[in-house]
Amino acid sequence: MPKRKKTTINDKKRCTSKKTTSKRQRKSVFKFDIKKILIERWEEGNKLLKQSAESADEEMIVNNDLHQEIVNQTINFEDNNTLPLELIKLDHVVSDRSNYNIPFNDNLNADSTELCTQRFKIMSIEQNESVAKIHYNHLMKASWSPEFDVSFENNKFYSHYLDVRYILYKWRPDLDTATSGPSLGYQKVERHNFQLVINFIWYNILKNDKKFSVAQLLEIANFMFTISFDCLFGQMINVIRRLFNACIETAIEEDNDNAIIAVAQDIYLKYNEDDLLNMTVDFFLPLKGQTMKKMYTYLTYKLFKSLLKKTDDTSTFPSCIKEWFVQDLVDKNYFNENEKKILCSVIRLLEHVVIIFDLYKEEEKMNNMYNFLYTAVKSTGLSDLRFVNILDQWRLRLFRLHVNRQLNLIND
Numbered sequence: 001m002p003k004r005k006k007t008t009i010n011d012k013k014r015c016t017s018k019k020t021t022s023k024r025q026r027k028s029v030f031k032f033d034i035k036k037i038l039i040e041r042w043e044e045g046n047k048l049l050k051q052s053a054e055s056a057d058e059e060m061i062v063n064n065d066l067h068q069e070i071v072n073q074t075i076n077f078e079d080n081n082t083l084p085l086e087l088i089k090l091d092h093v094v095s096d097r098s099n100y101n102i103p104f105n106d107n108l109n110a111d112s113t114e115l116c117t118q119r120f121k122i123m124s125i126e127q128n129e130s131v132a133k134i135h136y137n138h139l140m141k142a143s144w145s146p147e148f149d150v151s152f153e154n155n156k157f158y159s160h161y162l163d164v165r166y167i168l169y170k171w172r173p174d175l176d177t178a179t180s181g182p183s184l185g186y187q188k189v190e191r192h193n194f195q196l197v198i199n200f201i202w203y204n205i206l207k208n209d210k211k212f213s214v215a216q217l218l219e220i221a222n223f224m225f226t227i228s229f230d231c232l233f234g235q236m237i238n239v240i241r242r243l244f245n246a247c248i249e250t251a252i253e254e255d256n257d258n259a260i261i262a263v264a265q266d267i268y269l270k271y272n273e274d275d276l277l278n279m280t281v282d283f284f285l286p287l288k289g290q291t292m293k294k295m296y297t298y299l300t301y302k303l304f305k306s307l308l309k310k311t312d313d314t315s316t317f318p319s320c321i322k323e324w325f326v327q328d329l330v331d332k333n334y335f336n337e338n339e340k341k342i343l344c345s346v347i348r349l350l351e352h353v354v355i356i357f358d359l360y361k362e363e364e365k366m367n368n369m370y371n372f373l374y375t376a377v378k379s380t381g382l383s384d385l386r387f388v389n390i391l392d393q394w395r396l397r398l399f400r401l402h403v404n405r406q407l408n409l410i411n412d
Contacts, residue, residue: 254290
């Protein structure tokens, strides 16, 4: 039998010569360009900030337009200055001026001052918020300002005068005692009553800073301080803060250090450390006006030195920002030897001082203070993350300063 020729199956890949082989492209090695990365991040950050600012501006415009629309509707509700409105019924006590019995005068020949006085009285107790706002808008359009002191003649109270002091004391009669309770049981004052009255007083102080005397302005400011600790009025802190600011800035010149210290010292002696810590935020931040800034500086620096038991120091204002650094005033054992509350209070106080007085200008000392207080927190076993977060914010800011400085060196 003849042999069959074997077929060769060539499953091998053909070999090509080196000359015909196409050269493969090699990937370029990644080059780490720190300068380029920092610049790109810087530009992205600026872009985000710009977008956030534009978004906030658009939101503010929308809110302003909506608010103005509501205000215009209220003002245009009734243009007649003799608008007759019914006063809410109150239990009348003949011997007590605290309950008004005011029939709104709709006589066209009535004196404008008398009508404005009635509006102001009704506005302070009207339970219907819309009606109270109508009175407020009429008062804002009228060229009338309330009196501070009540007028008497032969021990008779003149109803055509209204004293600001009295209407404020109706809400808290005792300014000498910070813990005195409010007299709101029978009066049932609403939030809108308080807000409208305070806003109208604020408006008149700004409109005519000679209307009230210095003593009267400081009395109103003192009242704002006292009433803010009431749980009801504490919710109106922004309204209270604005009137307090106007009274202080109008009553005291920024270069009158003696007057500033006298008012600040009176506040400092009247309240405890916790109240003072809250007050530095509630009443002074954000700072508006040089007088307020000086008073804030005096109170915070005095409290700061007191917490560190440096009350023997006669200085009233810090001469430079270096006087705010804790590590230069106490040693490492200070916070271990005292209550943890002292360390907490120091950190709470410095949380805002660091920003307001820009202690970051002394970057090295600021870094040392961070390490000093962070070590103190760890050694005392302080578990409240709030204070650790405050220190971490300082550290983050210091790191950003470092990065920006390196970026500037690269650009130069």
